[in-house]
Each structure stands twice: as structure tokens, then as C-alpha cells.
Amino acid sequence: MTALSIVDLVYRWPRQQAACLDIPRFEIAAGEHVFLHGPSGGGKSTLLGLLGGVAVPERGSIALLGGDITRLAGHARDRFRADHIGFIFQQFNLLPWLSALDNVLLPCTFSTRRRQRAGDAHAAATRLLTHLDLAPASWHKPAAELSVGQQQRVAAARALIGRPEILIADEPTSALDAPRQQIFIDLLLAEATAAGAALLFVSHDERLAAHFSRKIALADINRAAAVEP
Template identity: 40%
Template sequence: MFAVRALHDIHLEVEPGEMLAVCGPSGHGKTTLLNLIGLLDTASAGEVEFDGKGVASLSEAQRALLRASTVGLVFQSFSLVPVLTAQDNVLLPLQLRARLTGAERKAAAEQAAELLARLGLASHVRHYPARLDAGQCQRVAIARALITRPRLVVADEPTSRLDSGFVRMVSELFASYQREYGTTFVISTRDQRQLARATRTLQLADGRLLAAPADTARRPLRMHQ
């Protein structure tokens, strides 16, 4: 069996309210790093801390709970549920957080439709993913990550399938979350317009951070909220 060493010597601290951009060529570890930060994956070596607490000792269920209550995820390949409409895909994270009463579900459904409308999908709320193009699926995935107003959004190339008008729309939506709710963003992107809005940019090359600023060196991967 062959082991792939996807990341090496990463020491990174993410501050609250940051818009941290991660860039680098294909296959150099962006998704792997984002999956660690988004509590989807566990490191085979080293430690990840969230709010100053190590996550390695958490059980799978505890990690899932922490993720559901704290993190919004935009997957590189969207990972929409094919048997749910756009609106019901967006509702999923709210339903994972708590069992909704009838009235709460109705309010949540309106909130989901509003968010989809802000992303230019007002006429697609009842469409299934198979009837949406890649750019529309990507915007549904973005709405699903934002619906809970999570403290941390981890977005893996969230505008890769969007044209410039929608890139601007998504960037403005992210910026409004940062402003209004203090949301922290960790985004992998190659898009210059998104990079321009980042408060910090990290370059990954062969799983290593290039030119890490001195103040982030030699510390564990840690997230403060």
C-alpha cells in the first residue's frame, strides 16, 4: 500500500473575521488543508485546535456535532443531494442542527428561498440538482454553507464554475456575512477577484506553505472564534 503525504509542516492560525485565501496549483494540497480546517478529516500527524481545544480527542460524533454547529462547507464538487430540491438542499444544515417544528420549518424554507434569490436562483428553488447546470449547483452549495450563519465558512474553489457577474455576487455576499455576522472565511481559489478581497493569502506548493508570514510560523493549526 502506498501512502500519500499531502501536507508537510503546516503551521497556521486562523483569526476570527478573517477572509483567508489558499491558493496553489492542482494537487498541491488545498482541499486536504481545507478538509482539516473544516473538521471533515483528521490529520495523521500534528494537531488541529478549534477555539484553543485539540480536536483529535473528539469522537466522530462529537466532531460531527461541532462541525454542524460551527462550520459551513462548500465542497469542490458541490455534493448536493440529488433527490432533494435546491431549497431542501439548502435547508439540510438547519435540520441537522435541530428538529424543526412546522412553523420553524416554514420560516427556514423562506430563509432558504431568500438566500437562493440573493444568488440569482429565485426561479430554481424547486429544481432538482440534475436540472441545474454546474454554476447553479455551485450557488446552491454556497447557499447551503451560509444558511446557518456559521462562525466559519470553509469554501473549496467556490466560484470555479461561475462567470464574473456571479463571482462578484458571491464575493459581495461573503463580505456582507463577514461584516454583519463576523463570519470567518477560509477559501481556496484561483480567482484574482476573490484573491483581491482576501485579508490574507497563503500559497501552497507540494503540500507546504510558501512564504508563511513570520507570525504564523511554528504554531499548531488553530482556529480562534
């Protein structure tokens, strides 16, 4: 089974002539870890929005876990995202007024499925935080008081809780210095493997590709030349 399968995808920004994305074919197998290289402004955010279901393409299909999400209604796409996808962004991933632990638990309040798959949600969260090397002393601190590195690890734990089948990480390491990037990617990959999740890791920094079994450039799969506005 594929985790993600894009066929004939075309997306155009409103009031724009040229297409921003034109992807004939792109697939990620279940549990596969893929590095997607793309400079900023190359339609990357747009692609992630489409995968997350907050935007719909002009044509083509986006099958996630076998189902075409472009055919779902808005609220069903929101539901699907909550149930099956974990996101990690560049920075400011957390609600600053919640503790690290409560931030990790958030997906379980939005998705019954992830709460059930997490089992004892609280135990799952502390286990993930421990695995991601976050000291218990910082679990109950407001997220705003954590360092950037700590925040990114909390974000990873949140993306992983309840074992979603798909992880999407958008430049998750660009706010970190080089040694920490290394450590973060290692931890992320280990946890993704443990959870059996497919990982789409998007970055402009090709040096990070070394960690991944498959590396693809967005420019290679996207026929559209237009840049994001």
C-alpha cells in the same frame, strides 16, 4: 478569539515516507476572510479534510473556535462539522433529487444548533436565496435542473444557513465564467460578513485574491514538499 489555529501539524498519507502536510503555524481570526492559494494536488484537499474532521493528523493540533478537534472522537468531529462549519465545493454540491430550498435546509436537519440559530429555518433559507439572487421560481425546482451558477449560489446559501462560525470554500467559482465568478464572490463575502463567519477561500486562481484582506500561499505555510498521490 481565533476561528482556526493550526500548530505543528504533520500529515502523512498511508504507506508514504514523506509528509504531505507539515504546517508549523496557521491562524484565521474570527470573522476574517482569507484567500488560500494552492495549485491542485498541493495537499489542499487533505488540509480541508483535516479541517473538516474527516481525517486526523499524525501530530499537531487543529483548534477550531478554541477547541482541538484532533482530540475528539470521530462522531464528535462529525457533530462539530455539522454544527460549526459550512462547506462549498467546486461543483455538484447538491443532492440532485431535492429541491433548491430543501438542499438549503439540509444543515438544519443534521444539526440542532444550526436549526436553532436559523430561527425560522424556512424564512432563513428563502432570505439567503433571495440575497444570493436566486429567483423564487427556481426554489422548488429539483437541484439537478438548475444552472451551475444557480447551484453554486444554492450551495452558498446552504453553507451559510444557521450562521456557522467557519465557512470553507474549495474552488467554488472554478465552474463559473469570469463575470459570474465576480458576482458570486461578492455575494459570498457580503453574506459571510453579515453572518460574522470566518471564511477560508481556497483556489488555484490568484486573480480572485484581490477580494480578500489576507492572501496566503499553501506553499508558504507548508514545509512538506511531497505532493498528493
